[in-house]
Amino acid sequence: MIPGVRRSQFAAYTLATYVGAIWSLFNCLQSSLSYLEATLKLCQGANLIIQCNFVVINTILLWKGLSKLLFGELRLLEYEHIFEKLSFTLVSSFFVTSMYSGNELLGVLAFEGALIFVKVFHWVLKDRLEYVIQNTDENTSLIRFVFSKFVFNICFLAWVDYATVAYFYKSATFRGKRALDGSTQSILFGTSFAMLFVDVLEVALKTLILAVELRQLRRAQAQNEEEGAGLEGKFIYEMISELICRCIKVGLHSLLLFALFMPVMVVKDIIWDSLAIFQTSRLIWKTLRSNRQIDEKLPTVTRSELDSADERMCIVCMDDMLPTDEITHPRLKPKRLPCSHTLHLGCLKSWMERSQTCPICRVAVFDEKGNVAPSVSTSTAQGQHSPGSESNARSAAHADETVWRRNVASVLPSTPSNNPSGSCRWYAFPTVELQESNGRTIQLSDVTGTEKTLTITHISRPEYQKDTSQVPGKVVISDSFESSSSEIDRLKRRISDLEGKVQELKKRARTE
Ligand SMILES: [Zn+2]
Ligand SMILES: [Zn+2]
Incomplete structure (x- = not known):
């Protein structure tokens, strides 16, 4: 049902609309001498509003019936996406129709209405693909998948688009390469549906990729292979199908540019699609590069290293890792990241098709130049901070960085600087901040649970350089640290916003 509108309210409104429409029709017929006069009366004043409302309500009813037939009950997410996209589409349709007047206006209005009507089904189809991907696993039968309602919907929408494109292009007349004036609209309308056809093509290509993956999974299951790997490079194939469809769109729009000489309307789309093509190609190239590098540049974990490790499980597939001579497939090779976490090569x-960081601790795997990032000890990466890393921080300082001085000696008796034996205690870094005036007071707690209060005073860099006193534990914190902490605060606020939204949606879903 439509979110926010009760079913009974909608039913009552529909009933009132029908009664109103019949009443106005009856009134016009009774007070007129001919059908022509009645028709004219129907298109005036209050009658027009009643009839328009009648058309809108019937369109909604038709849409609901058809969508139920094709897609069943729509999910909340699909409704949300429809309303999100609808407002934008309505505005752009309004701009298109505002360019016409008189007799043409009615035709364009009808066409734009029909286009939006069909478009909504395409949006649902795209969302439904995500749902199908999530709900397809090695237990799904391939035959069932191929003959599913979803595949039927793809074929059905493709047929609707194709038939409409063919109809409009046939009704257009060309002289040489250039379209005649009267055909401009036909070609524009045809192209709008051709774009929808390309959208369906993209969904179809991705569904095909999913079917191929499913076939592999089923085959692996039939041969009783425990490591039934998915389709390798699936992400790349998906990106390539997106790229192909974008290129077709740019091609179609360019044709339109030459056939109609309508730069204003088309150039925007061409630029938009070209940008997307550029971004997708870059993503494909990056993924291909990192795929090659993962195997070449990351070290393979040896048998003895695996034996001495306390954790052998791969976090992605939750299976244990085996030494190289025991594996049945190259994708099961155990690989070590710079943060010393280990994962299967394939996993x-x-x-890394989706993220360039370690799935456990989020430390970057490759640096900007594509080299393996410098090794980080796991415990530091997991959010603990050792006082010993101060020297690293100092060496990383640049000329314009803010300088902080921390009087560590007074509060932390066992830091390396005043503890010759070098034993140091580890302090959990997420801290409680107590006050912030001329500096910061932070509460730390160590592994034993003992709490310490630490004061940090802020001084500018020139002052710091003049200050020759040997304060143990002088530390430089870069400006990037400051900006990252404000970024973290911003993200925290965003997370709590989104959590609130989720709660609200859950509540709404429950009441409906
Ligand atoms: Zn794995
Ligand atoms: Zn890691």
């Missing part, structure tokens, strides 16, 4: 590849 790492599929993870």
Whole structure:
């Protein structure tokens, strides 16, 4: 049902609309001498509003019936996406129709209405693909998948688009390469549906990729292979199908540019699609590069290293890792990241198609130049901070950085600087901040649970350089640290915003 509108309210409104429409029709017929006069009366004043409302309500009813037939009950997410996109589409349709007047206006209005009507089904189809991907696993039968309602919907929408494109292009007349004036609208309308056809093509290509993956999974299951790997490079194939469809769109729009000489309307789309093509190609190239590098540049974990490790499980697939001579497939090779976490080669590849960081501790795997990032000890990466890393921080300081001086000696008796034996205690870094005036007071707690209060005073860099006193534990904190902490605060606020939204949606879903 439509969120926010009760079913009974909608039913009552529909009933009132029908009664109103019949009443106005009856009134016009009774007070007129001919059908022509009645028709004219229907298109005036209050009658027009009643009839328009009648058309809108019937369109909604038709849409609901058709969507139920094709997609069943729509999910909340699909409704949300429809309303999100609808407002934008309505505005752009309004701009298109505002360019016409008189007799043409009515035709354009009808066409734009029909286009939006069909478009909504395409949006749902795209969302439904995500749902199908999430709900397809090695237990799904391939035959059932191929003959599913979803595949039927793809074929059905493709047929609708194709038939409409063919109809409009047939009704257009060309002289040479240039369209005649009367055909401009036909070609524009045809192209709008051709774009929808390309959208369906993209969904179809991705569904095909999913079907191929499903076939592999089923085959692996039939041969009783425990490591039924998904389709390797699936992400790349998906990106390539997106790229192909974008290129077709740019091609179609360019044709329109030459056939109609309508730069204003078309150039925007061409630029938009070209940008997307550029971004997708870059993503494909980056993924291909990191795929190659993962195997070449990251060290393979040896048998003895695996034996001495306390954790052998791969976090992505939750299976244990085996030494190289025991594995049945190259994708099961155990690989070590710079943060010393280990994962299967194949699992790492599929993870890194979406993120360039370690799935456990989020430390970057490769640096900007594509080299393996410098090793980080796992415990530091996991959010603990050792006083010993001060020297690193100092060496990383640049000329314009803010300088902080921390009087560590007074509060932390066992830091390396005044503890010759070098034993140091580890302090959990997420801290409680107590006050912030001329500096910061932070509460720390160590592994034993003992709490310490630490004061940090802020002084500018020139002052720091003049200050020759040997304060143990002088530390430089870069400006980037400051900006990251404000970024963290911003993200925290965003997370709590989103959590609130989720709660609200859950509540709404429950009441409906
Ligand atoms: Zn794995
Ligand atoms: Zn890690």
